[in-house]
Amino acid sequence: MVISYLSYVYLCCNLLFCVEPVSVAFSLSDMQIASFLFYQEKMNVLVEPEVHDIFARIPGFGFVQTFYSQDTSDLHERVDFVACLGGDGVILHASNLFRDAVPPVVSFNLGSLGFLTSHTFEDYRQDLRQIIHGNSTLDGVYITLRMRLRCEIFRNGNAMPGKIFDVMNEIVVDRGSNPYLSKIECYEHDRLITKVQGDGVIVATPTGSTAYSTAAGGSMVHPNVPCMLFTPICPHSLSFRPVILPDSARLELKVRSRRMHEAMHGVSFDGKRRQQLSRGDSVRISMSQHPLPTVNKSDQTGDWFHSLVRCLNWNERLDQKPFEASK
Structure with a gap:
């Protein structure tokens, strides 16, 4: 049986924020999401140690927490869901952090292709609130269980x-x-x-x-x-x-x-x-016994076909134009 919906039966309060691991300079987008999650949604924001070192040098971001990177065996117990900002490589990196169970992952596209990143950065407030508080039209949000x-x-x-x-x-x-x-x-x-x-x-x-x-x-x-x-x-x-x-x-x-x-x-x-x-x-x-659940923008099939067309131009062709007789 495929699980279609995700909803939290408890207060969602811990988030792992994943950005491009090789990035040295932070963008305004990274700081916007972190601030929104902490100040407006009252979330505990965790990042990887090397990312935490960068946040620690920025005034007003002392709230950002981190974890011991050498042992992530219990990380899934400390995190309610993961937010990725970047391209597909950031999702692959997030998957690598979890050997066993993986929390739900929502990804916002800032990369060059972004086949797996179905959410746009412009909608991050709305999309994150739907995960944290639930969608007003559904019991939760659609997810895809991605086999590993x-x-x-x-x-x-x-x-x-x-x-x-x-x-x-x-x-x-x-x-x-x-x-x-x-x-x-x-x-x-x-x-x-x-x-x-x-x-x-x-x-x-x-x-x-x-x-x-x-x-x-x-x-x-x-x-x-x-x-x-x-x-x-x-x-x-x-x-x-x-x-x-x-x-x-x-x-x-x-x-x-x-x-x-x-x-x-x-x-x-x-x-x-x-x-x-x-x-x-x-x-x-x-x-693997532990798939990676990703949060959909619309639903499993709709997101997949949208990515095929958007990223790979799948079966894209010009429609034949009607013949118009010369006047």
């Missing part, structure tokens, strides 16, 4: 300590700077299903289906569809087409090159946290 993948790196059959990653878009195993073709064995529930020879392979969520996977020829999938996308990158065989697997699939991607100098591969998680893979190393992939 749990990924773990193994070496010599043993799990590597600290090498567990939760991804919202995709995991990519590729040949990196290696000039030779990737040679990756792909297993599903310990059964060999295929061998990848090419530049690499993408395993994407429905949310990530409109990112790297689409560029590599994969389908675009609605985020409510429970599945994984298995998309080869520039495969050596023209018959190797992308496929869609059920969310119950348990995949393992294993590096199996014969020569040591051909075996150096890389794996990245949502385009970051890149790790090196050697011959015999593998990555095990399964559906």
Whole structure:
């Protein structure tokens, strides 16, 4: 069953405010939202430590709080919802902060593309109040439960300590700077299903289906569809087409090159946290038990099709004009 509405049965009072983590200079937009949440909505505003250092130097923003970034295991218990200001990268960064349960995330678009950021900055007061106090026309607001993948790196059959990653878009195993073709064995529930020879392979969520996977020829999938996308990158065989697997699939991607100098591969998680893979190393992939809930502007399907048209110009074409006889 898909949960469609979000409403709080208790007083919503703690918010995590996420902005571009590499940003050094704050914009007026960041300060406007923080001030609105604290002074008008009486919310406790938390930010990451490096962002807190910047706020601390601005007069009038001593109310902004932070947390210990080395241990975020209980962060979901301290935060009622997350507000992201920026592009899609900020949402991916927010997802990375929560390994287990994730609070609802509302995102305001200030980026260059913003496929996932369905809310505009101009409406931030209205949209935030609907989440905090409830929508006057509904029992709550629409949300989309976005599937995440749990990924773990193994070496010599043993799990590597600290090498567990939760991804919202995709995991990519590729040949990196290696000039030779990737040679990756792909297993599903310990059964060999295929061998990848090419530049690499993408395993994407429905949310990530409109990112790297689409560029590599994969389908675009609605985020409510429970599945994984298995998309080869520039495969050596023209018959190797992308496929869609059920969310119950348990995949393992294993590096199996014969020569040591051909075996150096890389794996990245949502385009970051890149790790090196050697011959015999593998990555095990399964559906995470903790999806990421995002707050919709209208509803799940309406927001998705709006983003397809707005960001990707999906099926956009000029209408044929009626012929008018010359006078």
